Amino acid sequence: MPVRDVERVAILPFENLTGDASADWLARGFPAILASQWAGSKSMHAFPAASARDAYANRATRLLHGYLRRDTGAGRLLVASLEDLASVRSVSRFEIPAGNWFEAARRLASDVDPSARPFPVSRPELIPALLEARTPALAEAVAKDPSFAAAHLALVRQLGTAGQRAEALETARRALAAKLPAIEEAEMRLVISALENDLPGRRKAAESLAALRPSDADIAVGAALLATNTGDQTKAVALFEGAQRSDPGNADLWNQAGYAAAYAGDFDKARSMIGRYRAMLPASANPLDSLGDVHFRFGRLKEAEQLYLDAYQTSPTxxxxxxxxxxxxxxHLAGDAKAAATHAARFLEQREKAGDPTAPLRRARWEYLSGNRDAALARLANLSGPLPALLAAAWRADVSGAGSFAKPEQKAAYALELLLRRRFQEAEPLLREIKATPNREISDKAGFLLAGALLELGRKQEAAPVLAYWPIPDSDPDPLFETLALPRIAQWKRALR
Incomplete structure (x- = not known):
């Protein structure tokens, strides 16, 4: 039987074979209770699944299913089987007296994993309110049993979703005052910080929750993305690695972790992780494209070029x-003008044949980037819309060294205008503000422009660590950054040699 760091256990609805319709709710109740009891496990991640198909779709490694039936005499018996999906073999079978169904669920949880925790409720008869998931029923349940942590969370989330932010926050704080278990407290703090738009608080709560639920890959990924967007790529890599331990069959995790490693400055780890992603999806173009991005980031431009071509060859569309x-x-950035022109011509021809309405603008962008500025401006003159007008104004300002194309409230464009006009001291605080944006790609671009401003101000030591890299090309490139910032980044990098 396969040995895994973490078992992903899908819990199917339990069947009620007792003939007592009042126990029908246990079909969904048992999976919810069991998953909660195993929430802190280091060796398994359990989740309710509607069907075996649902279990496979969520990369389950084991399946738990069972039923409740009448035993000889008047009692009830909980029968459950745990199966390994890879070997299609039974791991364990359980038969537990279920005169008290809540105690039977507790016994089953501890038999499967001795680290199982108690389900946080003092009055188990209120659990159907959690499954009913209606605000009045949840409010009544927590009023009757303040220890009912899952109901507190469900109620706060429902109020928040309904736009009742003040009520949600008040309810959440009352719940915290009731001394929730550690896992539910971290979840509640995560909900509160989201309601308050408190990004540092969200990140802190998410990382606390990831530590308390070490086998839940989704929670680790959520924490990793928050770390990524607040600029802590090293922490993001560690969280992605934790998620990989729990869900190694999730190919996208390896891709996300690879990008985080690239932004953290670890080329070998980035290449290794995306190499694993490629091995899992050998027929896909995306791993090759991702590897191209990693090589581009680290200035390995000819290798990046070939990887992008390989991605295109794998799937031209x-x-x-x-x-x-x-x-x-x-x-182009590697100095191979002939190859650059060939690739750009093929791309533009493909877009024109596909009837892409943005193809003329794309052609103008390439003309400008490759030095044919008069042709680019002439082409823009025949295009209508706000973006061609903005580009025309920006390019004219670039060519002439004068003129304006952005207002101060258009922060990214205005910062670029300040750089073009060599107003580096004014640009610095604005770029620092943009760099603090909780978005990795926006922050990264601003970081390169800030490094350029610092270099122009004579602060080479501050600029050099950033300008050791290249900004990864966007899937939807910003034409201002692409045509005006990239050439300057190349100049700044040359100035550091």
Whole structure:
């Protein structure tokens, strides 16, 4: 039988074979109670599943199913089987007297995993209110039993979803005052911080919850994404690695972790993780594209170019053929104008044949980026809309060294305008503000522009660590950044040599 760090246990609805309709709710009740009791396990992640198909879709490694039936005499018996899905073999079978169904669930949980915790409720007869999931029933349940942690959480979430923010926060704080168990307290603090739009609080609560639920990959991923968007890529990598331990069959985790490692400056780990992603999806273009991004980030531009071409060869329609555009950028920045022109021409021809309405604007962008500025501006003159107008104004300002194309409230564009006009001291605080944006890609771009401003101000030591890298090309590139910032980043990098 396979040995795994963490078993992913799908719990199917339990059947009620007692003939007593009042026990029908236990079909959903048992899976919810058991999953909660195993929430802190280091060796298994349990989750309710509607069917075996649902279990497989969620990469379950084991399946728990069972039923409640009458025993000889007047009693009831809880019968459950735990099966390994890879070997299609039974792991364990349980038969537990169920005169008290709540005690039977507790016994089953501890028999499967001795680390199981008690389900946090003092009055088990209130559990149907949790399954009913109606606000009045939940409110009544927590009023009758303040220790009913799951009902507190469900009620706060429902109030928040309904837009009743003040009521949700008041209810959440009352719940915390009732001394929730550690797991539910962390979950509640996560909900509160989301309601209060408190990003540092959300991150702290998410990481606490990930530590308390070490086998739940989804929670680790949520914490990792918060770390990523608040600039702590090293912590994000560690959290993604925890998620991989719990859900190694989730290919996307390896891709996300690879990007986090790239942003953290660890080329070998990034390449290794995305290499694992590629091994899991050998027919997909995306792993090759991701590897191209990693090599681009670390200045391995010719290797990035080839990986983008390999991605395009694998699937010419992947991302609308954008891998060719990325290959053109990589070749252009590597100084291979001929290869860059070839890749860009192929991409633009593909987009024009596909009837892409943005193809003329794309062609103008490439003309400008590759030095044919007059042709680019002439092409823009024939295009209508706010984006062509913005680009035309920005490019004219770039060519002439004068003019304005952005208002101060258009922070990213205005910061770029300040750089073009060499107003580096004014640009610095604005770029620091943008860099603090809780979005990895926006923050990263601002970081490169800030490094350029610092370099121009003579602060080479502050600029150099950032300019050791390249910004990863976006799947939907910002034309201002692409045509105006990338060439300057190349200049700044050359100035550091």
């Amino acid at each position: 992947f991302g609308g053929g954008l891998a060719l555009w990325k290959a053109a950028l990589a070749a």
